[in-house]
Amino acid sequence: MAVEAADPVGVLVVDKPAGASSHDVVARCRKLFRTRRVGHAGTLDPMATGVLVVGVGWATRLLTYMVGHDKTYLATVRLGVATVTDDAEGEVSGGADASHLVRNDVEAACGPLRGDVLQVPSSVSAIKVDGRRSYARVRSGEDVALRARPVTVHGLELLAVRPGRAAGPGGEQHGVLDVDVRAEVSSGTYVRALARDLGVALGVGGHLTELRRTRSGPFEQAEAFDVPGRRVGDDVLDAARLAVAPHLLDLSAVARRCFEVREVDAATATLLGHGRRLPAWGTGPAPVAAIDPDGRLVALVADVEGQARGVLVVPPELRPPAG
Structure with a gap:
């Protein structure tokens, strides 16, 4: 397929907003750059925000070779409540009062989660089971048990703890502990699963309430740009296109960073x-x-x-x- 030299080609680091899927961001970039040839290198859940690496034009061909990068996240884990999705979007499925927990308890429980570990992905992940996405099977009422897979948690830094109260599995209010962490992980690591496993280790249940990706391989949040929604006028799109175009990384710049x-x-x-x-x-x-x-x-x-x-x-x- 011939490539028009005038077509936009390159990689843009996008700051994905909360509530938008990675596919939503791709759709917005297709409209922004006036091309169907747009893809991304690493999905972010709709609730998550932060760095999403987007390829435009012929640069989408590079994305296949750019997966597998380590990533860094800022996350908040709520201890004391478990959910069916291991994040705040799922129904409460369990939990126990966490008012007795202190920072040292959480730090001790983080220890075994660091390094090379076997992690069971969240059952609502996009992993395929017999040809169907795991999350689709869960939503249709199936019980899905995924196999543990090796991942590496290079760093799991405890930043802050905040005691509070929230509804437990019976709707009653009980003590919870919100924990802010910085996680540096290998590709394929589920931060939701880290939240779940931290809650299990402490015996109170846990789930993810906030997640922001601050780094994907060599791409940092400091260079990430907002992209306008799909339902904006041509004047907004034109202004956004002019603002973003100079920051579209060319093929050589991307190659020097990634390979x-x-x-x-x-x-x-x-x-x-x-x-x-x-x-x-x-x-x-x-x-x-x-x-x-x-x-x-x-x-x-x-x-x-x-x-x-x-x-x-x-x-x-x-x-x-x-x-």
């Missing part, structure tokens, strides 16, 4: 651009960004069957002459 870089000479760049295979680079199966003498991304290259080959080659029209 190991190999500087190549002009001859090698030409060969890679034509899909030619080269002697193995010794870099292994993980993609490496091949950057030409003018600083442009030529291809993502990986060692495959003893040869280095472009697993994703940038079209020539997206590699304009330097200067």
